[in-house]
Amino acid sequence: MAGAAEQAEAVLRVEDLHVSFPTEDGRVRAVRGLTLGLRPGEALGIVGESGSGKSVASLAVMGLLPRGAQVTGSARVVGREVLHLPDEELSRVRGERIAMVFQDPLTSLNPVYTVGRQIAEAVRAHRAVSEREALARAVELLAEVGIPQPRERVRSYPHELSGGMRQRVVIAIAMANEPDVIIADEPTTALDVTVQAQVLEALEAARRRTGAALVLITHDLGVVAGHVDRVAVMYAGRLVEQGPVEEVFERPRMPYTLGLLGSQPRLDQGRSLRLAPISGAPPTLLAPPPGCPFAPRCPMAEARCTAEEPPLREVSGGHLAACHFAERLEGRTPQEVFARAREPGERAPAPSPAAGAALLRAEGLVKHFPVRSKGVVRRRIGDVHAVCGVSLELREHETLALVGESGCGKSTTARLLLRLLAPDAGRVEFEGADIAALPRAELRRLRQDMQIVFQDPFASLDPRMTVSEIVAEPLRIHGLYRGHGGAADVERLLSTVGLGPEHGARYPHEFSGGQRQRIGIARALALRPRTLILDEPVSALDVSIQAGIINLLEDLQEEFGLAYLFVSHDLSVVRHIADRVAVMYLGKVVETGAADRVFASAAHPYTQTLVSAIPLPDPRKERRRQRILVQGDVPSPSAPPSGCRFRTRCPKFADELSERERARCVEEEPPLKARVPGGHLTACHYAQERSLV
Amino acid sequence: MSERVTDTGDGNGADGATGGTMGGAAPAPRGQLRTIAMRFARHRPAVASLAVLAALAAFAFAGPLLWQWDHTVSSDIPSSAEPSAAHPLGTTSAGNDVLGQLMRGMQQTLKVAFTVTVLATVLGSVWGAVAGYFRGWVDAVMMRLVDVLLIVPLLVVVAAVGGNVRGGTTWYGVALVIAAFSWTPISRVVRGVVLSLREQEFVEAARAAGASHARIILRHLLPNAAGPIIVAATLLIAVAILVEAAMSFLGFGIQAPDISLGLMVQHAKTAAFTRPWLFYPPGLTIVLIALVINFIGDGLRDALDPRQAMVRG
Numbered sequence A: 001m002a003g004a005a006e007q008a009e010a011v012l013r014v015e016d017l018h019v020s021f022p023t024e025d026g027r028v029r030a031v032r033g034l035t036l037g038l039r040p041g042e043a044l045g046i047v048g049e050s051g052s053g054k055s056v057a058s059l060a061v062m063g064l065l066p067r068g069a070q071v072t073g074s075a076r077v078v079g080r081e082v083l084h085l086p087d088e089e090l091s092r093v094r095g096e097r098i099a100m101v102f103q104d105p106l107t108s109l110n111p112v113y114t115v116g117r118q119i120a121e122a123v124r125a126h127r128a129v130s131e132r133e134a135l136a137r138a139v140e141l142l143a144e145v146g147i148p149q150p151r152e153r154v155r156s157y158p159h160e161l162s163g164g165m166r167q168r169v170v171i172a173i174a175m176a177n178e179p180d181v182i183i184a185d186e187p188t189t190a191l192d193v194t195v196q197a198q199v200l201e202a203l204e205a206a207r208r209r210t211g212a213a214l215v216l217i218t219h220d221l222g223v224v225a226g227h228v229d230r231v232a233v234m235y236a237g238r239l240v241e242q243g244p245v246e247e248v249f250e251r252p253r254m255p256y257t258l259g260l261l262g263s264q265p266r267l268d269q270g271r272s273l274r275l276a277p278i279s280g281a282p283p284t285l286l287a288p289p290p291g292c293p294f295a296p297r298c299p300m301a302e303a304r305c306t307a308e309e310p311p312l313r314e315v316s317g318g319h320l321a322a323c324h325f326a327e328r329l330e331g332r333t334p335q336e337v338f339a340r341a342r343e344p345g346e347r348a349p350a351p352s353p354a355a356g357a358a359l360l361r362a363e364g365l366v367k368h369f370p371v372r373s374k375g376v377v378r379r380r381i382g383d384v385h386a387v388c389g390v391s392l393e394l395r396e397h398e399t400l401a402l403v404g405e406s407g408c409g410k411s412t413t414a415r416l417l418l419r420l421l422a423p424d425a426g427r428v429e430f431e432g433a434d435i436a437a438l439p440r441a442e443l444r445r446l447r448q449d450m451q452i453v454f455q456d457p458f459a460s461l462d463p464r465m466t467v468s469e470i471v472a473e474p475l476r477i478h479g480l481y482r483g484h485g486g487a488a489d490v491e492r493l494l495s496t497v498g499l500g501p502e503h504g505a506r507y508p509h510e511f512s513g514g515q516r517q518r519i520g521i522a523r524a525l526a527l528r529p530r531t532l533i534l535d536e537p538v539s540a541l542d543v544s545i546q547a548g549i550i551n552l553l554e555d556l557q558e559e560f561g562l563a564y565l566f567v568s569h570d571l572s573v574v575r576h577i578a579d580r581v582a583v584m585y586l587g588k589v590v591e592t593g594a595a596d597r598v599f600a601s602a603a604h605p606y607t608q609t610l611v612s613a614i615p616l617p618d619p620r621k622e623r624r625r626q627r628i629l630v631q632g633d634v635p636s637p638s639a640p641p642s643g644c645r646f647r648t649r650c651p652k653f654a655d656e657l658s659e660r661e662r663a664r665c666v667e668e669e670p671p672l673k674a675r676v677p678g679g680h681l682t683a684c685h686y687a688q689e690r691s692l693v
Numbered sequence B: 001m002s003e004r005v006t007d008t009g010d011g012n013g014a015d016g017a018t019g020g021t022m023g024g025a026a027p028a029p030r031g032q033l034r035t036i037a038m039r040f041a042r043h044r045p046a047v048a049s050l051a052v053l054a055a056l057a058a059f060a061f062a063g064p065l066l067w068q069w070d071h072t073v074s075s076d077i078p079s080s081a082e083p084s085a086a087h088p089l090g091t092t093s094a095g096n097d098v099l100g101q102l103m104r105g106m107q108q109t110l111k112v113a114f115t116v117t118v119l120a121t122v123l124g125s126v127w128g129a130v131a132g133y134f135r136g137w138v139d140a141v142m143m144r145l146v147d148v149l150l151i152v153p154l155l156v157v158v159a160a161v162g163g164n165v166r167g168g169t170t171w172y173g174v175a176l177v178i179a180a181f182s183w184t185p186i187s188r189v190v191r192g193v194v195l196s197l198r199e200q201e202f203v204e205a206a207r208a209a210g211a212s213h214a215r216i217i218l219r220h221l222l223p224n225a226a227g228p229i230i231v232a233a234t235l236l237i238a239v240a241i242l243v244e245a246a247m248s249f250l251g252f253g254i255q256a257p258d259i260s261l262g263l264m265v266q267h268a269k270t271a272a273f274t275r276p277w278l279f280y281p282p283g284l285t286i287v288l289i290a291l292v293i294n295f296i297g298d299g300l301r302d303a304l305d306p307r308q309a310m311v312r313g
Helices: A004-009 A054-062 A087-093 A115-126 A131-144 A163-175 A193-210 A221-227 A245-250 A255-263 A303-307 A334-338 A410-417 A440-447 A467-477 A486-496 A501-505 A513-525 A543-560 A571-577 A595-600 A605-613 A619-624 A651-655 A659-667 B002-010 B032-042 B044-066 B098-134 B136-151 B154-164 B171-182 B184-197 B201-208 B213-224 B226-250 B261-267 B276-304
Strands: A012-023 A026-038 A043-047 A070-077 A098-101 A181-185 A213-218 A230-235 A238-244 A313-316 A319-321 A358-372 A380-395 A399-403 A425-430 A450-453 A531-535 A563-568 A580-585 A588-594
Touching: A012 A054, A026 A054, A026 A238, A043 A054, A043 A221, A054 A070, A054 A098, A054 A181, A054 A213, A098 A163, A115 A131, A115 A163, A131 A163, A131 A193, A163 A181, A163 A193, A181 A193, A193 A213, A193 A221, A193 A605, A213 A221, A221 A245, A221 A619, A230 A245, A230 A255, A238 A245, A238 A255, A245 A619, A255 A334, A255 A543, A358 A410, A358 A563, A380 A399, A380 A410, A380 A425, A380 A563, A380 A588, A399 A410, A399 A571, A410 A425, A410 A531, A410 A563, A440 A450, A450 A513, A450 B201, A467 A486, A467 A501, A467 A513, A486 A501, A486 A513, A513 A543, A543 A571, A563 A571, A571 A595, A580 A595, A580 A605, A588 A595, A588 A605, A605 A651, B032 B044, B032 B276, B044 B098, B044 B276, B098 B136, B098 B171, B098 B184, B098 B213, B098 B226, B098 B261, B098 B276, B136 B184, B154 B171, B154 B226, B171 B184, B171 B226, B184 B213, B184 B226, B201 B213, B213 B226, B226 B261, B226 B276, B261 B276
Parallel strands: A043 A213, A043 A230, A098 A181, A181 A213, A399 A563, A399 A580, A450 A531, A531 A563
Antiparallel strands: A012 A026, A012 A070, A230 A238, A238 A319, A313 A319, A358 A380, A358 A425, A580 A588
């Protein structure tokens, strides 16, 4: 472990921290014996899936846990013990010595005060300065975190700022008193990737400026790879691996870490390599089994693993791992360790996308949502231009991915295709028949061929129905329940998605997120559709669970010859699963083509910024990559810019184009057409291929 | 965040490529009803109230079978007698046994209250669910009607209607009249719940599967609104008892020779000081019933609120 000299200079030293909560079912032991040290100016990443205890540990250090929590152990900030400190004294440490950035910038700012006042308040809490001086400092801080026009922005209220700006304000508050430690708990999870890149940049700037040490808590291996010096992996409330970031990513010595890396789809890997998911789910923290908490999911587990909990021990210089057999992982890939016999590591090559006939075709889809005034009359005062002329074609047995950031209209497009929403203009054809013109009864029959899997596995299953009822519902609606074999068919569907017949009698709340998503998939398959619309099907799941669902979707596609429309904001997942991809920005498709081509040589500046903003879970590559940072945030879809919609944020428009070239971007909307060799379509007047992965 | 922790505990079983292997010891599946019952059992006043209500109902419905006097006038009963062994709650000036009257009165009162509750809950739930589900002009028209009913004082309308309709003074007549004017608060509660429920993905999933509007409302929306509906219904029981008592007190409800708790209080209003045995038994019974039902409502609300699964400090 860390030497005595190191201990003396640590700005944050956590020793044998235990946190538990009493619940109805018993005592949940959220953190068990966490020991960590943080040197001045160092950046430490804490990685773990939901329920691993990473957030609870940070809240314990900040003294922000709910009343019922029981905390033991020690946490010293610059030598001072902070656990069990009275609230008043703790307040002096918080902000002054240690500051926190939370996940949701909307709830961590007070909506009734201007951001300037909130920053000034943080300044004045620890320093005797006048209101005026504090406000001046607020302006400085806003400029430092990269908010344009800070003088005007100090007078803004939180709701007037976008998510990315708000998070930067939160960072400004955190750095207001130049703390020694900044703890950032999933600071970018609620944000889009291009904004995530900006916020991480602001965090980096804050660190450089104040010299603070950073604890970056995240589930995203890519974010960790690019932004920290050391990484600590948590599992089931314990620290299971810790070391320099390159060392841990390249030579993981704990099977869990290896499994996480193997289940993470990567932007620099095509679809040929099958993901290696970790089977099972994290153990309940109610009564952790004796032995290694990972043993039930570990393919290498032996008798010793279930009998004796492995201590965290040094496996090489500064690299700690909690595994009895850490040395056996030497030089092994996740595929070797985690892939089972019936799952070959290599996938069959994807069928040629051009081969299939068009199944679903959309032409010029338009959907505007009215914005109405408040009050009794509710006049229409504007429109949100959600989808503005989208044309798509989904062929048999292929996966078309619709990607873009929040608010780009991708989910609305998916709902228009399904006729869950009626388009304002445009046609949707399924096998040549215009579904907008279909009478209700025909539309119901069509629903058998097109089904949808939703994003949120917690909201998409009726909590009052048993799993069997949920899966059988589409069959009952269409009067096919008996015809398809009744209960036996439901059991077959459950086993298709990897659930057992015994799961049928239970209620959704008894299942984990991944299992619920499997139930949702079984329901979508019940009518034996030919097309599945997958609306962010894995974005609510942890990485190790997500990989299992992706593999399942790939297997189902092969088995039933399904066509997928895969709606997602996660380009890494899309890169892994899609044959073709369509990139959307503000209601329009800006680039489309074969996934390999679009990712390898993006030609539209927006696609380029997206690709370059996706972090790679590879510290060396990640640090060497060229970044294209965009300016500002997505403009409001109720007043999209004239001409090219991306021009307000376009780095090319801002830095490379001449005055005359820019005029064309402002005046003329670039149509989607083939502009670069290689065959994909791009909507940019000045398209130019770039390789950014 | 602590919710997250609890969640992990719930998520027994396994996930992964095979998904079949169970991770760790899987706790036995716990039905929602049992969970609710467990939470309700923790609410002591509610459990005690439930026992009291059961005892009161047994007294009202089984009591008359055992007690020799009913609520009617009998020549064998002395007039205006103080409580005694023969007449534990005394007698009226006309010659009724007050204990017999109390049992019959409670019977009528409880029958009215539960009928009102069932009718008003069904009507109010469906009305509110339809309005909330369809939104737009359907919602506007339906809820304006509710607003109109809400601004008319219940007691005035009930009194006006009850006294002028044939059969308006029998217990079911009274129940129908009260129900017709007391379903509106429930419809507003249900509409509010449905407005948020209809945005949930499971409703969209049902639509995507081709479900009809009726199926979505009956199979998905109403069962999920059960919590607020049950709570509103318990509170309505108390309201119905008080309205019935008030109506009978004013002379528009159940009429002599039949009797209800409200009517008993009305008859005894001048005797509160001179012959307290006529006034206090029915008066206190009304208070007691209303009180226990409110406690039960409290307990149900807590038991049905999913946030109650949170950490208890």
